[in-house]
Amino acid sequence: MKVLFAAMVGAGVLLAGPVNASVLTDKGCVKCHDAEKKKAGPAVKDIAAKYKGKGEEAALLAKLKDGKGHPKSKESEADLKAAIAEMLK
Numbered sequence: 001m002k003v004l005f006a007a008m009v010g011a012g013v014l015l016a017g018p019v020n021a022s023v024l025t026d027k028g029c030v031k032c033h034d035a036e037k038k039k040a041g042p043a044v045k046d047i048a049a050k051y052k053g054k055g056e057e058a059a060l061l062a063k064l065k066d067g068k069g070h071p072k073s074k075e076s077e078a079d080l081k082a083a084i085a086e087m088l089k
């Protein structure tokens with residue numbers, strides 16, 4: 001029972017992870033990206049499934065910076081990098 005409980009708590013933390021992550025909240029990404037569900041933009045879990053471990057960070061950063069294929073973001077490059085890293089974690 002103890003093990004099951006620990007597993008459940010662990011899963012809860014994982015699910016809550018991306019959207020509670022302060023960088024995504026601070027930078028306004030959560031306005032359009034929910035952890036689990038599609039909002040204005042795709043769910044963070046879908047973005048992670050698509051890009052995680054693919055080395056696409058630089059391409060995604062360029063998209064957000066230039067507003068090509070993404071609503072243009074006015075955050076600094078460092079902030080965007082951190083936010084993208086958080087999504088692909």
Ligand code: HEC
Binds near residue numbers: 024028030031
């Ligand atoms: C105004 C709404 C909005 C905000 C704010 C927003 N996004 Fe998005 N995002 C979108 C939409 C819409 C798409 C889907 C674009 C498409 O695939 O054409 C998207 C797609 C993405 C993708 C996937 C791009 C791809 O090529 O598949 C990433 C990564 C992403 N957003 C990161 C971020 C990050 C990081 C932030 C916060 C700095 C952020 N977004 C803030 C609307 C938003």
